[in-house]
Amino acid sequence: TVTDIRSEEASDNSVPDLCRIRIDRRFCPQETEDELIAEIRRIAGENDCKIKVPIYRQKSHTGVLMEGKKYFPGWLVDEEDPLVIAARKTTAVTRGKQSPVGTWRFSTNGVSTMGRHGIPTIGFGPGREEMAHRPNERVRISDLTAAHLFYAHLPGIYLEELSFATE
Structure with a gap:
């Protein structure tokens, strides 16, 4: 699902030279980050695009900066667990x-x-x-x-x- 789209242009009547989209794509169990990026590359085709997983940055209550990829892997627990x-x-x-x-x-x-x-x-x-x-x-x-x-x-x-x- 595209959850955000933004473009940058020199003026209101010019063709944008940059467009950013944010895609919320949920992972299925056993899918990897690399597989997901490859899937998006295939969809993008020959278009000149950069694909990256955003980085989460947040200071803790003690002021320590915490960072990590916004990567949320799918999971499933066996019914016999x-x-x-x-x-x-x-x-x-x-x-x-x-x-x-x-x-x-x-x-x-x-x-x-x-x-x-x-x-x-x-x-x-x-x-x-x-x-x-x-x-x-x-x-x-x-x-x-x-x-x-x-x-x-x-x-x-x-x-x-x-x-x-x-x-």
Whole structure:
């Protein structure tokens, strides 16, 4: 998705000599940064263009400058991973039924924990997916209460599942 486009020209009635576009292209699991750049090069064809992954620069609360590529790798956790099994058991305990396992259409900080660092990660939160990351996002109080119960029970059930998985 093109999320920003800007051009530079000498005057309002001249042809721009520079155009910048920002593309938000989500990664699928196992896709690499190099593959994604190659895909964009193929789409650009013979046009003279420079393709780069932007750099994130932000000072921490202590004043240290943090930098890193705005690279957010796709990720997927196996349904047989102890964390996924524990999450399903937790929903059965807290809701009386297991929730289906699936994927979200939006991004989370899991791109760092699982995508970059391989730390098993699940997505779970109150509310409806279609309301996430939108203007006027809202969550019902009953959804917050249900999520609270899930978060309270998951650590113990996960530890049990890890113990079972290592026996």
